[in-house]
Amino acid sequence: MKSEQYPIAEFAYERPYTSEERTALIEQIALAPVELRRAFEELPAGGVDRPYRVGGWTARQVIHHVPESHMHSYLRFKFAMAETEPTIKPYDEAAWANLADVATTAPEVSLALLDALHARWVAFLRTLREPDWARTFRHPDLGVVTLDRTLGLYAWHGRHHTAHLRMIR
DSSP: OOOSSSTTOOOOOOSOOOHHHHHHHHHHHHHHHHHHHHHHHTOOTTGGGSBSSTTSOBHHHHHHHHHHHHHHHHHHHHHHHHSSSOBOOOOOHHHHHTSHHHHHSOHHHHHHHHHHHHHHHHHHHTTOOGGGGGOEEEETTTEEEEHHHHHHHHHHHHHHHHHHHHHHO
């Protein structure tokens, strides 16, 4: 269901993806930095410090959050490929969004970080073979999570936060 908090609807994973679907999801991850940057550039004057909804994060917080979140995901993929069902460390996204560096770091820094991170992440994702998508990591709150599900979640995540920035326009 769409809402201000979930403008493209909440993420849903119903079954393992086909090879074709994974290719499309990887392409969405590849395009996420371009789309987020475009949405940032289209913000109105003063829009970077405006929340996308009452009680929501500002555009600045969203822009810094996306590469932080995607770095965690990239590392979770790497851990899952290098280890057997590693336990990953979750983090408090809201607390990170309120740290002092978020208010003082130019959004362009995080947009550049997202460019580089996604170039590396997409190169890695394109090396995975069919059996690799069933590999897992253990999330302390969510339990065992497959790389297949995580791929869909992060393709959605980039679009989700880009939509938040577009709401500010």
